[in-house]
Amino acid sequence: MHPFDIKAVLFAKHAQHVVLIHFPIALFIIGVLFDFLAQWKNQRLLAAAAYYNLLVAAIATIPVVVTGILAWQWELEGQKLKGILLMHLVMGCLSTVLICGVWFIHARTRRKQQEVLSGYRLPIEAVAVVIVALTGHLGGFLSGVNGPG
């Protein structure tokens, strides 16, 4: 296998999807944590930290989605998914939409120079964290982190 072959980084043994996924998960959860802290402590610095974490989390979802879909198309030859794999795909797409959506709410407020972020974002962020965690749980279940070896 050629080291610069695009399929080499997507296929089994070198699959990057399971590596890259940790970045948006961590950044998003920390971003939400900063946002809740910013709301509670009323600190702009925490709000800025939340924004940049959410921004990088949203960017980091792009390679994750791309590597996941390409692995599905090439490794599994795009076959119709069912069961846990289908659930993981659907929840992964939903997580991506929620992460980007939460970042968009923050970005729109910053663009409009609004002082106060809308309060409805907090329950959305909480739901998004739960969905992301469930998607990650399914991914971990699929990848066999609890398996032998």
Place this chain on the structure above:
Amino acid sequence: MRRSVFTAGLRAAFLLGLGALGAGQTGFVASAQQKLETTEVKIDNFTFGPAALTVPVGTTVTWINKDDIPHTVVSTDDPKTFKSRVLDTDEKFSFTFSKPGTFPYFCSIHPKMTGKVIVQ
């Protein structure tokens, strides 16, 4: 007296023959069952069992997923000699080995899962 001894001897020989035949049949049935079992590879707890399987040419090997997780069965060669779809719990994949050789394979979702079929 001599005749009864001869008859008893014949009976004993007949019974011994029957017993031997029965044992032979049992051995044949056991051998056939063993042969049948070895053509099936169970996927369970992220392992192929048996991990190495030796079969004669023309044997059809069936993999059955007994795990809660989906798995695949993919040969490591290029182009692939065999490649299954994603197998959910209790789903099967069969392949007939028509050529001798060693055929290593793995699960493309969990590459640590490996096995091989040795065709003689």
